[in-house]
Amino acid sequence: MGVSFINTDHPLLCANYLNKVNNTVKDIKVAFISDIHFQDIYGQLSDHSFKGVFNKETNTYTLLRTMDAQLHSTRIFNENYFALFAALDDIVERGIKYVALPGDYTDDGQTIHLRGLQRILNAYETKHGLQFFITTGNHDPVGPFAQDSGKSDFMGENGQTQGIYSYIKTSEKSSKKVPDILSKDLKKMGYEGVLNHLKSFGFYPQEHYLYWATPFSKYTPETYTYQNALDAALLDHRLYDMMPGYTIPDASYVVEPVPNLWLLAIDANVYLPKDYISGRAIDPKNYKGASIGYNNVLTHKTHLLKWIKSVSEEAKRLNKTLITFSHYPIIDFNDDASKNIESFFGGKKWQLERIPVEKVAQSFSDAGITIHVAGHMHINDTGVRTFEDGKSVVNIQTPSIAAYIPGYKILNIKSDKTVEVTTITIDSVPRFNELFSLYEKEYNYLKQNELPLWNHDILNSKSYHDFTMFHLKELVRLRFLEDDWEPNFKDVMLNLSGEDLLIIPFLNTNKDLNMLIQQKELYKTDWEAAKVKAELALQDTAFNLNDFKGWSGLDIIFDFYRIRNADVLAISDIGEKQIAIYKWLFYVTDFYMKTNSDLNRTKLLEFYNIFSKFLNGAPADHFSIDYKTGKIQPLD
DSSP states (O other), X not given: OOOOOOOTTOHHHIIIIIHHHTSOOOXXXXXXXXXXOBOOTTXXXXXXXXXXXXXXXXXXXXXXXXXXXXXXXXXXXXXXXHHHHHHHHHHHHTTOOEEEEESOOBSSOBHHHHHHXXXXXXXXXXXXXXXXXXXXXXXXXSSSSOBOOEEEEEEOTTSSEXXXXXXXXXXXXXXXXXXXXXXXXXXXXXXXXXXXXHIIIIISOOTTOSEXXXXXXXXXXXXXXXXXXXXXXXXXXXXXXXXXXXXXEOOOXXXXXXXXXXXXXXXXXXXXXXXXXXXXXXXXXXXXXXXXXXXXXXXXXHHHHHHHHXXXXXXXXXXXXXXXXXXXXXXXXXXXXXXXXXXHHOTTTTTGGGOOOHHHHHHHHHTTOOEEEEOSSOOOEEEEEEOTTSOEEEEEEOOBTTSSSOEEEEEEEOTTSEEEEEEEEOOOOTTTTTTHHHHHHHHHHHHHTTOOOOOXXXXXXXXXXXXXXXXXXXXXXXXXXXXHSOHHHHHHHHTOXXXXXXXXXXXXXXXXXXXXXXXXXXXXXXXXXXXXXXXXXXXXXXXXXXXXXXOBHHHHHHXXXXXXXXXXXXXXXXXXXXXXXXXXXXXXXXXXXXXXXXXXXXXHHHHHHHHHHHTTSSOOSEEEEETTTOOEEEOO
C-alpha cells in the first residue's frame, strides 16, 4: 500500500507514528463475522441458583432457549455458540489476525451474554494474537440506555418453557405453573454497559494502535497520542443531539491497527423517541428500535456523514486504505428487486422498511467511500451503485453464522489497491449436536402435554450446515408462508407439482388458474393439450418431462428463500441442473404468459421475476474490487 506522505518534522509524529508506518505492508487480511447473536449457553446467572438444564451426555448444565423458539426466529439461539468457536478457529488456521464484528454480536446486549463474549474474545486475543474491532448493531445495544428485559422461552428442567426476567412481570398471575426466574443479568445494557464490557475491542483506544479517533476528537494523525485518545474515548465526550433535548452516545471510531490500513467502524444506530413531546429523554423505554439503519442517519445523525467524509479525505491525504463497516447496508440488498417484492407481497413485508434509500449510497460515494461491509439482514449479497463520475460504491453483505448459510467474509487488502473478497462457509461445527438430547426432553414434554410439536427430523441433521438449512425450511413453513404470502396464491403454489408449473404457461385458456388447478379433471382436455405443447418446447432443451417430476411448488418456494439468504452459495445445495431448470421455466413462462390478466398468473410471473433477479445479482462469493473505482471483477 506504500508509505504515507506526511510531515516528518513533527516530533510526536516521528516518535509515535513514522517509525511504524515505514514498514511496507503487502497484503492484509481482515475477517468480518456479523450477526453472531451470541448467547452464553454455558454462562451462569450471578444472582440466582438456576443453572439451566442438566445434560447427562456432557455432564454440564446448559442455559438454552427452546427448539420451538429457534424454529420461529430468523436466527438460531443455541448452536451458534459452537459456530462462533468454529469460525474463530478457522480464522486462526488461516493466519488472519484482524477480525471485525459488524454488530449484533450478542442477542439483545444482556449482561450474561456480554460477559461470555468478552471472555471468549479475550481468550482468542491472548492465545492466538487476534485483534477484534466491533461496531454496534440494533441488538447491542437495543436502546441508548439500559432497560429491564427477559425471555419467556428458555428451557426449563423438564423441557417446558422457563421465563427469565430482570424484573417482576406484574401482568403475570401468581398461579403460573412455572414461576419466572428473576436475574439482573437479563437486563439489556445500553451504550455504557456494552462499551464497558467490550471497550478493548476497538471501542476504546489501545496502546498498540497507530491511530484512533472519534467523530468528536479534536486531534489529527500528526498530533495523535494514546493519552489524548483515552480522553476522547470517554462516553461523555462522544455525545450528539439527535434532536433538541435528546442527547445520545455515538460509538463510531476509526482505527489504524497496522500501518496504512484504516478501519472505519460506524455506529449507525438511531433511536427515535416514541413520544417526543411529553416523553422523557432519560426514559429507556421512550425509544424505538434502531433496525431501520441509514435512512434515519440521513435525518437524525447528520454529523456522521460529515465525519466520514473528513476521515476519507485524511485517508487519501495520508495514502491509507480505508475500509468502512457498520451493521446496516447502504445499498438495496434484494438485487434491485425490492419494488417487485413490494408489489408481490404487498405493503412493507419482507423487511422492506430496512431498504436504504438511494441517497444513502450517493452520500457514501460523495464522502469518498468505495467499500462498505454490513450485516443485519443475515444474507449473503453484494450491492453496487455507479455514479456520474464513474466511481462505484460497493456494499458487501456478510452472512450470519446463526442462519443459513452460516459464514463470514475475508477482505484481502492488497498493495496494488485491489481488495479480494472471499466468502467462507461454516459447514462443519464441532459439538453442534451437543444439545440434541435436551431438545428430545422438550419434544417429549410437548407431546405428553398435547402441545404443538415442531418437526423432530431436525435432530437428524448431520452437520451444522444441514441444521441451518432445516431451520430455514421450518421458518418458511411456520412463519414466512403465514406472515408474508397472499393466502390465495400461497394455496395455488402449495397445490402445484413441478410438472404443473411446466404445463401452466401453455394452458390455452384465460380461466382462473386456481379453478383450473382445483378442478383439474373437469379441465383435463386443456391440461393434456398444454402438456403436449410443453413436451414440444422441451425438445430444444437439455431437459425432459421427468426433470419436472419429484419436486413441487413448496420446493421452489424453499429454493427461493435459500437463494435469497445465501445467493450463489445455495446453488450447491439446490443443484446446478435444478437452477438451470428454474431459469428456463422463468423464461418460457414470461414468454407465453406475459399478456395474461389472470391474478394468479400475474402473481406467478412476479414471483419468477424476483427469483430471476436473485439469480443474476452482483458476484457474492469470490471477487475483487478496485479500491479506487469500485469496479468488481468476479474470481474463479
